[in-house]
Amino acid sequence: MSKRALITGVTGQDGSYLAEFLLEKGYEVAGMVRRSSTINFERIAHIQDDLQIVQGDLLDEMSLIDVIRRQQPDEVYNLAAQSFVQTSWQQAVLTGETTALGVTRILNAVREADPDIRFYQASSSEMFGKVVEVPQSERTPFYPRSPYGVAKLYGHWITVNYRESFNLHASSGILFNHESPRRGLEFVTRKITNHVARIRHGLADELRLGDLDPQRDWGFAGDYVEAMWLMLQQDKPQDFVVATGETHSVQEFCELAFGHVDLDWREYVVQDQAFMRPAEVDLLIGDASSARETLGWQPRTTFPELVTMMVEADMELVARQRHQVAR
Numbered sequence: 001m002s003k004r005a006l007i008t009g010v011t012g013q014d015g016s017y018l019a020e021f022l023l024e025k026g027y028e029v030a031g032m033v034r035r036s037s038t039i040n041f042e043r044i045a046h047i048q049d050d051l052q053i054v055q056g057d058l059l060d061e062m063s064l065i066d067v068i069r070r071q072q073p074d075e076v077y078n079l080a081a082q083s084f085v086q087t088s089w090q091q092a093v094l095t096g097e098t099t100a101l102g103v104t105r106i107l108n109a110v111r112e113a114d115p116d117i118r119f120y121q122a123s124s125s126e127m128f129g130k131v132v133e134v135p136q137s138e139r140t141p142f143y144p145r146s147p148y149g150v151a152k153l154y155g156h157w158i159t160v161n162y163r164e165s166f167n168l169h170a171s172s173g174i175l176f177n178h179e180s181p182r183r184g185l186e187f188v189t190r191k192i193t194n195h196v197a198r199i200r201h202g203l204a205d206e207l208r209l210g211d212l213d214p215q216r217d218w219g220f221a222g223d224y225v226e227a228m229w230l231m232l233q234q235d236k237p238q239d240f241v242v243a244t245g246e247t248h249s250v251q252e253f254c255e256l257a258f259g260h261v262d263l264d265w266r267e268y269v270v271q272d273q274a275f276m277r278p279a280e281v282d283l284l285i286g287d288a289s290s291a292r293e294t295l296g297w298q299p300r301t302t303f304p305e306l307v308t309m310m311v312e313a314d315m316e317l318v319a320r321q322r323h324q325v326a327r
Helices: 013-024 061-071 085-090 092-113 147-166 188-200 221-232 250-260 289-295 303-326
Strands: 004-008 028-033 052-055 075-078 118-124 169-175 207-209 240-242 269-271
Touching: 004 013, 004 061, 013 028, 013 221, 028 061, 052 061, 061 092, 075 092, 075 221, 092 118, 092 147, 118 147, 118 221, 147 169, 169 221, 188 207, 188 250, 188 303, 207 250, 221 240, 221 289, 240 289, 250 303
Parallel strands: 004 028, 004 075, 028 052, 075 118, 118 169, 169 240, 207 269
Antiparallel strands: none
C-alpha cells in the first residue's frame, strides 16, 4: 500500500516542493490549508489534482486532531508558520501562536490520533541568531534575534521534549536559508531577482534594500525537501542541520543577479533605513556533516546556479506579465 503524508503549509515554497517530491515517491499526499476565501494555490496548481486539500488550523487543536484522524497519515510534515522574519516584529504574538504554540497543538494531535505517526518539524537557522560559533551544527547553542527565531526555537524544543517524553518519532530539520523561484516577493532574495527582471524590462529603476553585509548559507529549496523525507525514514528520530556549508552576503547575491542580465548592481541598489531590522543576524553558515553521514544527503544546486535559476524565472514571469498587459 502507498504511504500517506500530511503536509501543513502545502501552499508555501517548501510545501509545494515536498508535495512534488512525495508524489514522485508514490505517496498519497494531503495538504492542509486554513479556512480562508483568499488561499493562493499558485505554487501547487500543477499538482493540485493529485493532492487532497484539507482544512485545518494550527490555532485550533481540535481541527488538527480531526484532520489527522480522517487522513490517517504515516508521516506528518509541519511546514506551516508565520515565516517572514521582518513581519515577526510587527506581529510577534501571532508569530508565537502559529510558529511556536502551533507546534505543540499538532504534536498533541499526533499523540491523540496516532502516536506511531512520524513527525517532521521545520526548524530554522534563525534560531542560532547571534552565533556563538562558526559554522553552526546541531550542538551549537541558540541565540535567536527576532520573534520569529524565538518562536522557531520553542517549536524546536517542544518537538525534542515530546520525542523524549512520549517516545514519538519526531525530528526537526534545522534548515538554513533555502530559496527558489517560488519564494515570496517579500523575501530579500526574491525581491532582488524580481527587481532585476523589472529593471531589465524597463518597469523599475531602483531596488531599495536594507543592510547588504549579512551573510547567509543559501541553498535550493528543491534540494532541501529530500532531507526532510530522509529524516523520517530513519529508525531513530533525531535533529539535523541542513545547509550547503558556504556563505554569501546580500551584496554578493545582488552582484550575481544583476550581472546575469549585464547590469551593474551599484547603479540601481539603494540602501533604505526602512528595511533595516531592529536586531540583525550577521553570519549564518551550517555544518551539515551529520546529514551527509547519517542521511546520505547533500545539496545539488550551487549558489550561482540558484541565483541564475531565480533571475531567469523572474525574467520569464515579468515578460509574461508585460505581454498580458499589452493584449
